[in-house]
Amino acid sequence: MSGRIDGGLRRAQYSLRYVVFSAYYAAVRRNHRHGWYAPKKRVGSASFRSYELVNKHGDDALLRRLLRACEPGDVVYDVGANTGVYSLAVAANEPTARVVAFEPNPDVAAQLRANVARNGFGDRITVREEGVGDRTEIRRFHRSTYDELGSFDARNAGAWEASVRDEVDVHVVALDDIVEGIGAGDKDGDEDGDLPSPDHLKIDVEGYGLEVLRGARETLRSVRPTVYFEPHREGGEDRTDEVASLLRSLGYRIRARPGAWLCVPTADEVAETTD
Numbered sequence: 001m002s003g004r005i006d007g008g009l010r011r012a013q014y015s016l017r018y019v020v021f022s023a024y025y026a027a028v029r030r031n032h033r034h035g036w037y038a039p040k041k042r043v044g045s046a047s048f049r050s051y052e053l054v055n056k057h058g059d060d061a062l063l064r065r066l067l068r069a070c071e072p073g074d075v076v077y078d079v080g081a082n083t084g085v086y087s088l089a090v091a092a093n094e095p096t097a098r099v100v101a102f103e104p105n106p107d108v109a110a111q112l113r114a115n116v117a118r119n120g121f122g123d124r125i126t127v128r129e130e131g132v133g134d135r136t137e138i139r140r141f142h143r144s145t146y147d148e149l150g151s152f153d154a155r156n157a158g159a160w161e162a163s164v165r166d167e168v169d170v171h172v173v174a175l176d177d178i179v180e181g182i183g184a185g186d187k188d189g190d191e192d193g194d195l196p197s198p199d200h201l202k203i204d205v206e207g208y209g210l211e212v213l214r215g216a217r218e219t220l221r222s223v224r225p226t227v228y229f230e231p232h233r234e235g236g237e238d239r240t241d242e243v244a245s246l247l248r249s250l251g252y253r254i255r256a257r258p259g260a261w262l263c264v265p266t267a268d269e270v271a272e273t274t275d
Helices: 002-034 061-069 085-093 106-119 209-214 217-222 240-249
Strands: 040-043 046-049 075-079 098-102 125-128 137-144 164-173 200-203 226-229 252-257 260-265
Touching: 002 106, 040 061, 040 085, 046 085, 046 106, 061 085, 061 200, 061 226, 061 260, 075 085, 085 098, 085 106, 085 125, 106 125, 200 209, 209 217, 209 240, 226 240, 240 252
Parallel strands: 075 098, 075 200, 098 125, 200 226
Antiparallel strands: 040 046, 137 164, 226 260, 252 260
16 A cells, blocks of 8 residues: 555656646746846856756756866866856856867757857857767767667666657767867868867766767877866766776776766876777
8 A cells, every 4th residue: 555655656656746847947948038038147257148047957066166277278078068157167167268168959959059149258169060979980870869868879868757749850979989189080171170189078968978088088098188078877877987997998987976976187198999
């Protein structure tokens, strides 16, 4: 009897959460589209405005650590930028820093651009509407009813009570192909990449962090950025051991907290490795 009651309570909780979150994401989409209301957000001493209605991720330990570490002129890659809280906070906190924000979901990338424009940060933040992975290619992306859960894996896009809203083909790049002086350049014949090398690399990509790191081996080996990594399960599979092994093979020390890894380079050079 108690089991049936507990099951009913869980189903009621999930249903209520689905209603609340679905309504929130629908409202945020409309707010970004029409530019109605952009409340001020504060992260530490940084303040900015965005069309998000709440300060999502404003209390993230990794974001606060990034803001403390970012120095004048630093370059920050925000991989999995979503609507831009990391990018906007960095730009507000250090006006001379350059941020490159990667977001593959076309709808969310449009919201990110709206937030960048609202703050006048177009000269500080470059928005790249593309995913980041282990190779440069076109991949199928699953958009979720909860925009933040959009993923290259349908199971991640349907996590919690969410479901896959639709699918779209998106461009995916390997960082080693686009970082200046690192890779072989794009397929149009450029000899080198076109982006300045990163001092800081934040990765929050709903389970595909291992692919991002595999596509950035030479960047990590040569440039040695600090990595701010949010571990996720890929479709229910825990690959954090593989992520940790790859980072350590590249000479990184991992300071792990629940949902947050600060990965610091420990040597200027590391041995050549394969994975």
